[in-house]
Amino acid sequence: MSWDRPEALAEEAAHWLLELEEPDGATLSRFAAWLEISPRHVEEFLLASAVWKEFDHVDAARRLDIERLVEEARGNVRTIGTADPAVTTAAASPGARNRGIRRAALATAAATLVVAVALWYAPRGQPQSYSTVRGEQRALKLEDGSVVYLNTQSRVEVAFSKDVRVIRLLEGEAMFNVEHDAARPFRVMAGPTVIQAIGTRFNVYRSAAGATVSVVEGVVQISPAPASAAQRATDTPTATLPASTGAAEPHLARVAAGEQARILADGEIVTHSVPDLAQIVSWRERRLVFRAERLEDVAMQFNRYNSVQIRVEDEALREKQITGVFDADDPRSFLQFLQRDSTLAVEDGGGEISIRRRPDH
Amino acid sequence: MVWSRRSRQPMGFVESAFEQYHAGLHRFLMRRLRSPHHAQDLAQETYLRLLRMDRQELVRKPQAYLYRIASNLVYEFKLRERNEPISFDSEAAEQAVESPATPATADASDGVSLHQQLETVLGQLPPLYRAVFVLRKRDGMSYSEIARTLDISVHTVKKYLTRAVAQCRCARWDR
Numbered sequence: 215m216s217w218d219r220p221e222a223l224a225e226e227a228a229h230w231l232l233e234l235e236e237p238d239g240a241t242l243s244r245f246a247a248w249l250e251i252s253p254r255h256v257e258e259f260l261l262a263s264a265v266w267k268e269f270d271h272v273d274a275a276r277r278l279d280i281e282r283l284v285e286e287a288r289g290n291v292r293t294i295g296t297a298d299p300a301v302t303t304a305a306a307s308p309g310a311r312n313r314g315i316r317r318a319a320l321a322t323a324a325a326t327l328v329v330a331v332a333l334w335y336a337p338r339g340q341p342q343s344y345s346t347v348r349g350e351q352r353a354l355k356l357e358d359g360s361v362v363y364l365n366t367q368s369r370v371e372v373a374f375s376k377d378v379r380v381i382r383l384l385e386g387e388a389m390f391n392v393e394h395d396a397a398r399p400f401r402v403m404a405g406p407t408v409i410q411a412i413g414t415r416f417n418v419y420r421s422a423a424g425a426t427v428s429v430v431e432g433v434v435q436i437s438p439a440p441a442s443a444a445q446r447a448t449d450t451p452t453a454t455l456p457a458s459t460g461a462a463e464p465h466l467a468r469v470a471a472g473e474q475a476r477i478l479a480d481g482e483i484v485t486h487s488v489p490d491l492a493q494i495v496s497w498r499e500r501r502l503v504f505r506a507e508r509l510e511d512v513a514m515q516f517n518r519y520n521s522v523q524i525r526v527e528d529e530a531l532r533e534k535q536i537t538g539v540f541d542a543d544d545p546r547s548f549l550q551f552l553q554r555d556s557t558l559a560v561e562d563g564g565g566e567i568s569i570r571r572r573p574d575h
Numbered sequence: 576m577v578w579s580r581r582s583r584q585p586m587g588f589v590e591s592a593f594e595q596y597h598a599g600l601h602r603f604l605m606r607r608l609r610s611p612h613h614a615q616d617l618a619q620e621t622y623l624r625l626l627r628m629d630r631q632e633l634v635r636k637p638q639a640y641l642y643r644i645a646s647n648l649v650y651e652f653k654l655r656e657r658n659e660p661i662s663f664d665s666e667a668a669e670q671a672v673e674s675p676a677t678p679a680t681a682d683a684s685d686g687v688s689l690h691q692q693l694e695t696v697l698g699q700l701p702p703l704y705r706a707v708f709v710l711r712k713r714d715g716m717s718y719s720e721i722a723r724t725l726d727i728s729v730h731t732v733k734k735y736l737t738r739a740v741a742q743c744r745c746a747r748w749d750r
Contacts, residue, residue: 221745228740232733234638236718246637249625256625257618258744260645264604265743268693272712280710284725286702 222499222541227258231266240431240471240491248492251503251539341373346386349519349543351500359393360400365419365497366519366542374398386518387419389498392432403439407477410435416469417494428474428494436467436475436483500542509534509569516545524549527570531558599653600646605689608744617652621645696746700739703727707735 230248233241249255346352346364354362354372358379362370368386379400381390392400392411402409404418404425414432418425427436467483469475474494475485488494493503502515510532513524519542526532540548549560549567559572603617624644625633633640697705706725710716722729 221741224744225737225741228737228744229733231740232736242637243634246630246634249622249637249641253619253622256622256641256645259641260600260604260618260621261608261744262740263642264601264608265693265740267601268605268690269697269708269712269743272694272697273709274713276713278705278709278713280706280724283702283706283709287706 223254223258227262230259231262244491247490341371343371345369358395361391363389363498383418383420389417391415406439408437408439424479425477427469428488429469429471430491430494431471433468433470436469438481502540502542504536504538506535506537508532509536512536516548519543520545523566525568527568531571600649603649617645617648620648693743696743704735704739707732708739
């Protein structure tokens with residue numbers, strides 16, 4: 215396995231430590247799943263714990279003055295300056311009180327925070343479309359406070375009305391952090407499928423094979439879209455839930471936290487539990503986590519993020535099982551991992567990399 | 576052994592987890608910050624034992640079990656190192672493994688103490704990071720109290736703390 219950025223794992227460990235200080239309902243099982251990924255995760259968590267513990271008596275003499283630190287931060291605004299160009303431009307936050315402190319906070323965090331874009335300028339009823347190119351990720355903050363994280367090569371259309379919040383996932387993958395609003399259901403339409411959520415966190419991935427819905431928190435309801443909405447992608451959605459359109463028995467499913475539903479091309483829904491919730495959300499840290507997955511699928515995942523395309527040449531090789539955690543932006547570290555297997559030959563042609571079985575094996 | 580508690584934190588999940596987190600383990604880990612690769616054996620064995628646990632049980636208190644397993648292992652390592660026949664005066668053995676009074680400070684032989692070095696790293700963080708850190712660790716504020724005090728979001732509070740811990744963890748340690 216390869217971890218090219220040990221700091222990233224250290225940060226993840228610290229994240230869990232701090233979540234556990236004030237845990238919510240799902241924290242424990244998600245943390246347990248995270249620990250089970252590898253010994254490195256265990257190690258980093260232990261080391262983060264040691265650091266945190268070591269600071270139990272920090273500034274016992276109370277020499278540090280919070281007011282002064284805040285003033286200092288304010289003074290730094292000018293010198294810290296430009297934000298990371300990769301970060302989406304921030305719109306002014308409405309009702310931002312105490313601008314000095316807030317601006318200081320933003321400037322300090324510029325390099326690390328994904329600043330959400332406020333979308334409430336969009337006129338009501340006009341669907342707004344947002345997309346990412348290969349390798350890009352982006353966070354959208356919606357007018358109701360919900361957040362959509364767009365993964366690489368993805369496109370959504372946001373159509374909110376006073377009765378219903380509809381998002382169409384036209385391509386790719388998105389994670390949704392839904393603010394609860396009983397009066398306005400939140401629906402994600404992925405092709406012929408509607409996913410309805412109430413105050414929850416879930417991920418939807420559309421691929422050629424259909425769609426996959428993974429629920430991190432709460433429950434979602436999956437049902438077929440009404441025929442009209444499925445066909446005309448730009449239609450203004452109606453507030454009513456899609457009723458059965460009469461034909462065959464509609465496929466319905468309730469998917470709870472820790473479960474994943476695959477919606478096949480014919481509409482059939484297959485639900486199973488996810489051994490590792492961290493795996494679902496890992497893409498937001500640009501990490502790819504594989505547990506005994508087919509080499510061909512693994513290659514396909516890397517290809518979503520990178521212009522360098524990996525090809526698995528031998529039929530039999532496509533079924534080879536891969537387990538490991540990789541940096542989505544670094545297909546070559548994955549290839550190094552593969553090269554440790556002496557039965558494989560990796561040919562790096564610059565823009566395209568092919569993997570085949572060595573002739574003598 | 577119970578470590579001192581922060582003044583305003585209610586006795587709860589975190590505290591009970593830390594009760595299991597013995598000083599011996601803590602000192603072991605602090606030394607490993609300087610030579611990171613040595614924690615691998617401990618992590619490897621801890622990991623295997625975690626996987627062997629009943630899943631339901633692990634999910635109930637993952638942090639507490641993790642610390643307990645790792646603590647036990649540190650204790651086992653010590654016993655093995657000393658190559659002594661194991662006598663079951665467990666209290667005396669624990670005394671030998673754990674330093675009684677000062678869990679936080681490093682070994683005297685370390686010269687500049689690791690603790691001082693950690694404080695230095697903390698001091699080099701941006702001022703707001705330090706403010707968040709001190710409000711949490713010194714004043715025992717909740718995340719939302721800190722957010723209100725500094726007029727930032729809870730998310731930002733956690734982000735700063737996360738980065739502060741990670742940077743201390745990843746700093747280069749000179750002897």
